[in-house]
Structures are given as C-alpha cells and as structure tokens.
Amino acid sequence: MTQRELNMQAVDLRPLKIGNIEIGFPVVQAALSGYSDWPMRVIARRLGASYTVCEVMLDQFLTSLKERKRTSHFLHISDEEHPVGGQLMGADPENFAAGAVKLVQAGFDIIDINFGCPVKKVLGRCRGGFHLGQPDIALEIVRRTREAVPDEIPVTVKMRRGIDDSAESYDNFFKILDGAFDIGVAGITVHGRTVTQRYIGPSKWEFLKEVKAQAGDNIILGSGDLFTAQDCLDMIEQTGVDGVTVARGAIGNPWIFNQTRALAAGKPLPDPPSLHMQREVIREHYVLAELLYGETRVGPLMRKFGIKYSILHPEFKAVRSAFVKIRSREEWEAVLAKFYSEDLPGCHPDGKMHKASGSGNNSNKAKDDQSESGSP
Numbered sequence: 001m002t003q004r005e006l007n008m009q010a011v012d013l014r015p016l017k018i019g020n021i022e023i024g025f026p027v028v029q030a031a032l033s034g035y036s037d038w039p040m041r042v043i044a045r046r047l048g049a050s051y052t053v054c055e056v057m058l059d060q061f062l063t064s065l066k067e068r069k070r071t072s073h074f075l076h077i078s079d080e081e082h083p084v085g086g087q088l089m090g091a092d093p094e095n096f097a098a099g100a101v102k103l104v105q106a107g108f109d110i111i112d113i114n115f116g117c118p119v120k121k122v123l124g125r126c127r128g129g130f131h132l133g134q135p136d137i138a139l140e141i142v143r144r145t146r147e148a149v150p151d152e153i154p155v156t157v158k159m160r161r162g163i164d165d166s167a168e169s170y171d172n173f174f175k176i177l178d179g180a181f182d183i184g185v186a187g188i189t190v191h192g193r194t195v196t197q198r199y200i201g202p203s204k205w206e207f208l209k210e211v212k213a214q215a216g217d218n219i220i221l222g223s224g225d226l227f228t229a230q231d232c233l234d235m236i237e238q239t240g241v242d243g244v245t246v247a248r249g250a251i252g253n254p255w256i257f258n259q260t261r262a263l264a265a266g267k268p269l270p271d272p273p274s275l276h277m278q279r280e281v282i283r284e285h286y287v288l289a290e291l292l293y294g295e296t297r298v299g300p301l302m303r304k305f306g307i308k309y310s311i312l313h314p315e316f317k318a319v320r321s322a323f324v325k326i327r328s329r330e331e332w333e334a335v336l337a338k339f340y341s342e343d344l345p346g347c348h349p350d351g352k353m354h355k356a357s358g359s360g361n362n363s364n365k366a367k368d369d370q371s372e373s374g375s376p
C-alpha cells in the first residue's frame with residue numbers, strides 16, 4: 001500500500017436533513033442564476049449531487065407567470081431530481097409569500113429565500129442582499145413566507161455574511177439568523193462574503209465557523225470558494241457546517257460531486273474525467289437543454305456551459321473558442337468531433353479560472369433582475 005493510500009481515511013460526514021427532507025450526502029448544488037436550470041440540475045444529480053437549487057426567481061415574475069412557453073422552463077422539474085429547491089427574491093413581504101406559493105405549486109420541495117444577491121440593480125430595487133441591512137423587513141418576509149407555505153415544505157434562507165464589514169452589519173446578520181430560526185426556517189446557507197465585497201477576495205470561512213457555533217443544532221450550509229472535492233471536505237471540517245453548496249466550482253465540472261463522495265469514503269481522488277467521459281456528459285447536457293428550450297433557442301444558451309466544460313480539456317483555450325461560436329446541435333457535435341474524439345485524460349480544474357469568470361451569459365427573461373452575473 002502506498003503512503004498516499006495509507007493517508008486516505010474515510011471522513012465521518014453527518015447525513016444532511018433539511019426539515020423533514022432527507023438529503024443525505026451533505027454536498028449540494030447551489031443556486032446559480034443563469035445556470036442552475038433543469039438540465040444543469042439533472043446532470044448534477046446524475047453525477048452525485050444530493051440536492052440542487054434552481055436559479056433565483058423574482059416574486060413578481062412568479063405571481064404574473066402565465067402558461068407562456070417562453071418562460072415556463074423556469075418551473076420545469078422532473079421526477080428524478082427530487083428533492084429540489086426553488087429560490088425567490090423580492091422587496092415586498094406580501095408579494096414574496098405569494099411568489100413562494102407559486103414555487104410550491106410548481107413542485108419544489110424546499111423554498112429558499114434569497115437575501116444575498118449583490119447585483120446593483122437588485123439592491124437598488126430593495127431586493128436580495130439589500131434586506132441584510134433591514135432585519136425587521138427581512139424577518140417579516142421570512143414570517144410571511146413561512147406562514148404561506150404548507151408546514152411540510154421547509155423554508156430556508158440564503159445570506160451573505162453582511163452588507164459590509166461594519167459592526168452594524170454584523171449585528172444585523174445575527175438578528176436575521178436568530179430571528180429566522182425562531183420563526184421556523186429549516187436551514188440557512190451562508191456565503192462568507194459581504195454584499196459590497198461581491199466576489200473580490202476570499203469567502204471568510206472563520207465566519208462560517210462562528211455562525212455554526214451560534215446556530216447550535218440548526219442547519220447551516222456553507223458557501224464560497226468550493227472549487228475542488230477537497231475544498232468541500234475542508235469547509236465542513238474547518239467550520240463544522242452541516243453541508244456545503246457548490247456554486248462556480250460545479251459549472252462545467254459536475255464531476256465534483258462524485259469526486260467528493262469518493263474522497264469522503266476514504267478513496268483516492270478519482271482522476272478527472274477522460275475526454276470520452278466528458279463528451280458523454282456534454283452531449284447529454286445539450287440533449288436535456290434542447291428538450292427544455294427547443295431547437296432554435298438551445299444553441300446560444302449552451303455556449304456558456306461549453307465554455308465552462310472546456311476548463312477540463314487539455315487544450316482548453318482552443319475548445320473554449322470553439323464553443324463560443326456554436327449556434328446549433330450540428331455545430332456542438334462538430335466541436336465534440338474535433339476536440340473530444342481521442343480519449344485523452346482530462347484535467348482537474350484550476351480554481352483561479354473559475355474565480356476569474358463568475359458571470360454567465362444569462363439570457364433568461366428576468367435576466368437583469370435575477371442574475372448575479374457581472375461578478376468578476
């Protein structure tokens with residue numbers, strides 16, 4: 001047995017439970033505006049994510065939603081992906097609750113409230129991260145949402161660690177955290193960056209540790225800077241959080257979930273997927289997206305995913321340039337034929353590349369309002 005294998009030890013992870021919902025393996029797919037649509041969530045589930053959260057939706061968007069074909073994809077859920085979370089964002093407590101009911105009707109198993117979005121336009125409209133500066137209204141939103149959603153459906157909250165680094169912001173964070181648990185939320189996800197920080201600088205994991213210590217038995221999920229399987233286990237070990245939500249690190253690398261399962265089981269880190277393994281998933285992703293969006297819309301929508309998948313390719317620059325231009329299934333297949341025919345070993349992603357490219361070419365209907373894109 002090699003020294004490396006001797007060093008391998010299974011990690012004793014507590015299975016994650018949110019309210020009455022058994023999630024199991026505590027490494028889940030985060031909400032990602034412009035990305036965590038049905039195809040991305042299904043791929044993540046098939047590759048080991050135990051739970052996924054849909055991209056954020058506006059309460060107003062949900063309450064005015066008709067059976068229009070162009071936007072109905074936002075609420076598309078399939079049997080294999082349960083449990084799946086729906087997330088919403090808004091300004092007004094009453095409207096928020098009405099939006100949450102729409103998510104329940106659509107079939108989401110958990111309703112997640114977004115108090116984290118740092119996009120200027122969102123903050124300017126008193127949504128997302130803006131609420132971290134007004135705990136009373138934030139808690140009113142939580143209360144109304146909890147009342148409106150059936151008891152058996154857990155309500156959770158997503159927060160950044162504050163608006164900024166001020167003492168007031170710190171106090172507000174804990175007012176909301178404690179108040180939300182008192183109201184009955186089943187878990188809170190904390191991203192260890194402030195709203196003003198956006199994506200500049202690291203996510204403060206020591207803060208997550210403090211939050212978990214304060215939350216006691218209440219469920220805390222950690223977020224921020226999870227780019228490898230080892231990062232996921234390190235965050236759990238270093239902070240004591242009950243689970244972690246993989247965000248940018250899962251875009252183009254859904255294998256991260258099974259890799260983390262392997263490491264947690266005491267096995268060596270699996271090799272990155274070979275080019276044929278990648279090709280199979282990239283193709284599958286396109287097929288799912290085509291089912292959802294239709295033949296004419298799917299090509300441009302898939303570019304951003306192709307760009308992210310290219311990160312695992314040894315010739316990533318050339319592959320990325322090829323994916324940037326695709327418009328149709330034929331062009332997608334041509335890229336696969338050119339770059340993925342030989343079954344070469346793939347590469348593990350370099351976290352820095354992800355960090356440099358947080359934003360997506362979000363082309364959904366409520367794009368400007370919902371996206372966290374623009375993050376450096």
Ligand SMILES: Cc1cc2nc3c(=O)[nH]c(=O)nc-3n(C[C@H](O)[C@H](O)[C@H](O)COP(=O)(O)O)c2cc1C
Pocket residue numbers: 030031032033034054055056087114116158191203223224225226227246247248249358359360370371372373375
């Ligand atoms: C493009 C993009 C879109 C995001 N969309 C959402 C969202 O809809 N809802 C949400 O709660 N967080 C959203 N986030 C924040 C992530 O879930 C996560 O908290 C953040 O990216 C930190 O994790 P990371 O450093 O591992 O990427 C988004 C982040 C990015 C980069």
